[in-house]
Amino acid sequence: MKIKKLYLALIVIQSLYAGMFILSKAAFNEGMSTFVFAFYRQFLATIFLIPIALIFERKTAPPLLFTTFFKMFLLALIGITASFNIYGLALNHTSATLASATTNMIPVIIFFLSILLGMETVSLKKASGIAKLSGVALCAGGAITIAFYKGPFLRSFNHHHVSIHHNSSPTHAATANPTREWIEGTFLMVLSNTTWSIYLVLQGNVMKHYPSKLLFTALQSLCSAVQSFFVALVFERDLSRWRIGLDISLLAVAYSGIVISGVAFYLQNWCIGKKGPVFLAMSTPLSLLMTIVVSSVALGEVITLGSALGGALMVGGLYGFLWGKSKEQKDIRLAVHDNKESIKEKEKEASVSQEL
Numbered sequence: 001m002k003i004k005k006l007y008l009a010l011i012v013i014q015s016l017y018a019g020m021f022i023l024s025k026a027a028f029n030e031g032m033s034t035f036v037f038a039f040y041r042q043f044l045a046t047i048f049l050i051p052i053a054l055i056f057e058r059k060t061a062p063p064l065l066f067t068t069f070f071k072m073f074l075l076a077l078i079g080i081t082a083s084f085n086i087y088g089l090a091l092n093h094t095s096a097t098l099a100s101a102t103t104n105m106i107p108v109i110i111f112f113l114s115i116l117l118g119m120e121t122v123s124l125k126k127a128s129g130i131a132k133l134s135g136v137a138l139c140a141g142g143a144i145t146i147a148f149y150k151g152p153f154l155r156s157f158n159h160h161h162v163s164i165h166h167n168s169s170p171t172h173a174a175t176a177n178p179t180r181e182w183i184e185g186t187f188l189m190v191l192s193n194t195t196w197s198i199y200l201v202l203q204g205n206v207m208k209h210y211p212s213k214l215l216f217t218a219l220q221s222l223c224s225a226v227q228s229f230f231v232a233l234v235f236e237r238d239l240s241r242w243r244i245g246l247d248i249s250l251l252a253v254a255y256s257g258i259v260i261s262g263v264a265f266y267l268q269n270w271c272i273g274k275k276g277p278v279f280l281a282m283s284t285p286l287s288l289l290m291t292i293v294v295s296s297v298a299l300g301e302v303i304t305l306g307s308a309l310g311g312a313l314m315v316g317g318l319y320g321f322l323w324g325k326s327k328e329q330k331d332i333r334l335a336v337h338d339n340k341e342s343i344k345e346k347e348k349e350a351s352v353s354q355e356l
Contacts, residue, residue, distance in 0.1 A: 006274055009267050010283040016264045017103070018290035020256050021096040024088070026299060027252035033241045034088025035232040037253060040244065041084065042225040044257030049221055052262075053214035061212040064219075068209045072216070075206055076223035079199020084224075085231055087192040093185025095301050098146060100291035101311035102189045104318040105139045107281045109197040111321065112136055117201070128328035135321025142313030147186035150179075151305030213269065221261065282322055285315045 028034060091099050111132060114120035123129040210216055236242065244250045271280045288311055295301045 006271060009271050010280070011286065013264055013267050013271070013280075014283055014286035015290060016259055017287045018100060018294060020260050021091075021099045021287075021291050022295050022299065023248065023252040023255050025091055025096040025099070025295070027249045028088070028092045029299070030248055032244075032249040032252070033232070033236045034092050035085060035228070035235045036242050037249075037256075038081070038084045038088055039225065039228040039232045040253040041257040041261075042080065042221055042228050044254060045261035046218065046221040046225045048258045048262050049214065049218035053212075053218040057212045057215045061215050062210060064210065068206070069219070071206045072210070072220055073223045075199060075203055076220040077227055078195055079203070080220060080224040081227040081231065083192050083195040083199065085228065086188050086195065090185045090188035090192055093181045094189060095307070096295040096299065097288070097292050097301060097303060097307060097311070098186065099189060100288045101146065101307070101314055102143065102186075102193055103287065104284050104311075104314040105143065105190065106193050106197050106200075106284075108136050108139045108317060108321050109194055110201055111325075113197055113201050119201070126328070126331070128324040128331065131324030131327065132321050135317040135319075135324065138313050138317030138320060140317075142310040142317060143186060143190050144310075145313060146307055146310030147183045149306035149309070150182075151309070153302045153304055154308060217261075217265065281318065284318060288315065 024037070027037060087099070111120065115122060122132055124133070207213070207216060232242075244253065268280060292303060296303065
């Protein structure tokens with residue numbers, strides 16, 4: 001029964017993320033500012049999280065030192081404010097499918113960053129090391145394929161989409177935007193995932209000094225909301241661009257700020273606590289499949305052969321990396337077990353020799 005709950009949680013998580021990609025793209029198609037979207041998203045997330053955090057962790061939370069808060073502020077700047085704003089720009093130039101496909105790179109990017117920071121090593125003499133490096137290469141190849149090769153259009157599920165862009169005809173982003181914008185958008189999406197990966201790598205060290213997870217998340221949302229407000233002020237000085245009506249823009253903001261920052265993040269932490277981060281990462285391609293189907297029906301996105309091949313390379317790279325990581329951990333456990341057995345044998349031999 002417990003394993004069924006875990007798999008159900010994985011499906012829910014990836015469904016929620018697919019919904020975020022599609023609703024965000026629909027809002028941007030309707031002309032919403034990406035910078036204003038990032039601010040409202042974090043503002044709603046803060047309003048949602050702070051009361052909950054205070055209720056459950058106010059009495060157990062450790063004192064918040066200035067140095068710890070400053071680290072939180074910098075972490076929010078890199079991993080949330082920068083990542084979400086870059087993500088919005090990238091999605092505005094590309095598609096919901098591309099946004100979902102590039103999330104498969106996050107575990108691989110984290111591994112690459114860990115090597116640069118000296119937190120992890122890799123051996124080309126072992127199958128696990130070769131598999132992990134192959135995963136990195138496949139993900140990089142997938143990103144390059146999506147950026148530089150379009151190829152023929154694949155058949156769409158629906159030729160009449162729900163959301164209509166104000167300035168262009170209903171087509172895939174690759175045809176609605178110039179080639180240069182598509183290439184820039186692809187690499188901006190990779191950059192967004194990279195800043196998010198940096199955030200994930202560094203946040204563990206900060207959380208050691210402030211282990212209250214709900215308050216930690218709420219404070220980071222508050223920092224990011226303030227930062228995003230000033231970013232939006234710089235890029236969107238026309239007040240009319242800040243208005244949100246009862247339309248897809250409001251739904252996208254509320255969904256991203258409350259459902260993703262609240263429900264999805266909580267379910268992620270729960271799954272990681274039960275089965276570890278690898279188990280969660282293995283479900284990432286589900287989001288890509290859901291996004292392809294729903295975005296084709298709802299947004300009329302026509303998938304190109306290049307996007308399909310690039311997405312397949314990224315998924316292959318992800319699973320190759322995860323297999324290598326899993327085998328490496330298994331080898332470590334076997335080595336530890338063999339070492340313990342060797343120590344026991346030596347102790348037994350020493351005991352027998354003493355008796356003799």
